[in-house]
Amino acid sequence: MKILTRGIWLAGLLALAFAASGFCESQETMAKEKEFRIERSVSDAGIACIQCHKQEHPGIFADWANSRHANANITCIDCHLANEFDPDVSQAHYKQYEKSDSTYGRKEFKVPVTAVVTPKDCSRCHPDEAGQYSKSKHANTMEIIWKIDSWLKDGMNSDTERSTGCYYCHGSVLKTEKGELSSDAWPNVGVGRVNLDGSLGGCSSCHTRHRFSIMEARKPEACGQCHLGPDHPQIEIYTESKHGAIYGAFEDEYNWNAAPGTWSPGTDYRGPTCASCHMTGAGTVRTTHDVTERLSWELQAPLTVRPENFEAFPARNNWQVERDKMKQICRQCHGDKWVNDHYIKMDNAVEEYNTVYFKPARALLDDLYARELLDKTRYFDEPLEVEFYELWHHEGRRARMGTAMMAPDYAWWHGFYECKNRYVLFMKEGRELIEHNEKAYKAPDYPNATGDTTRPAEIFGAKK
Secondary structure (H helix, E strand, C coil), X not given: CHHHXXXXXXXXXXXXXXHHHHHHHHHHHCCCXXXXXXXXXXXXXXXXXXXXXXXXXXXXXXXXXXXXXXXXXXXXXXXXXXXXXXXXXXXHHHHHHHCCCCCCCCHHHCCCEECCCCHHHHCCCCHHHHHHHHCCCCCCHXXXXXXXXXXXXXXXXXXXXXXXHHHHHHCCECCEECCEECCXXXXXXXXXXXXXXXXXXXXXXXXXXXXXXXXXXXXXXXXXXXXXXXXXXXXXXXXXXXXXXXXXXXXXXCCCCCCCCCCCECCCECCCCHHHHHCCCECCECCCCCCCCCCCCECCCCCCECHHHCCCCCCCCCHHHHHXXXXXXXXXXXXXXXXXXXXXXXXXXXXXXXXXXXXXXXXXXXXXXXXXXXXXXXXXXXXXXXXXXXXXHHHHHHHHHHHHCCCHHHHHHHHHHHHHHHHHHHHHHHHHHHHHCCCCCCCCCCXXXXXXXXXXXHHHCCCC
């Protein structure tokens, strides 16, 4: 009887032990709320921001609480605080301090804040990064596209098409109406956004709010948000390349959270990403936030030129110096002959594109305009103009970029092969117009060509 009782007692203990261990295990695997300890150095207004947003916008709070900013005790007010006279101060936010149902909505916590955190704001802690970014084509893309893009210059798409498409990546010109951001330009985190404080761009294009993760910006998917599609398919090109294949296989082993300025090939990652080639330092090459710094050709231009000869936005650097920087990056994983021979192939591809495809097609286009068989009033409303545009803007870019990033399918099948087809069709149709002295078909009802053609005064100055 004692043995039986003792057995039941032991079984009960074991059951409790197993139950307890199971309970502890389930507790450990349950999602936990990120705790943030408010330091005594945070102002009362700063504490009010944290506590209010924790209640009103738990997603924003959780994102920020998991960030390096939070770990460094950098709070909402450090980034969003503004002067009362700043043009981007949120008037609606002042009303938050008139709420009677919130502990932190009292007038004693009232401070001017802006919804738009700009590179100028970020420069208070990141001056070098902001300065480098300001020189890049990213930051100045609105100036560039307004100089060269007929969709804008000739008003060939609507303002809605621009705000939902073009401006999402390139950026919008922010304005206010009745003290609040105008809805036709906001929300927007485009790389060349024109901010109300005069700065250009948005750091959250790559380091999205409110985590501002260095890991996120180092991954190619960050760049692939905008660099994709028929005209600049860098993310597709990268995925096809050996670099992309290595990333796909080994990305889980990369040390994405290495401190800024220390991310190194061979130590932290095996194969490069967009950031490691165009931004990260290695050897004697320093880290930069000017992603266009190490380029030796302007591959996106109609006629390929050196970056300092790109008329819309000439680079301030010497292409040979920048090529040497990129070669140093390449040499972290490749030998001299590999690197030098790659650039020989790239230069040859650029020369053939320029001389065989672009220049003859451009000469025929100019001849058609001179003979008035094509109308120069507007662009895209005549099919031959579209043929020429896609020759350089689509197939020509893919051929050059595919070569530069070592993606053979894009260099040939999506690139030069399609260049041949486009070129032959364009030349045939153009020569037939000349032979018959016949004007090209012009669409009488080209759809939605209603966009404002006024250059933004915030970039080009007030129109005289």
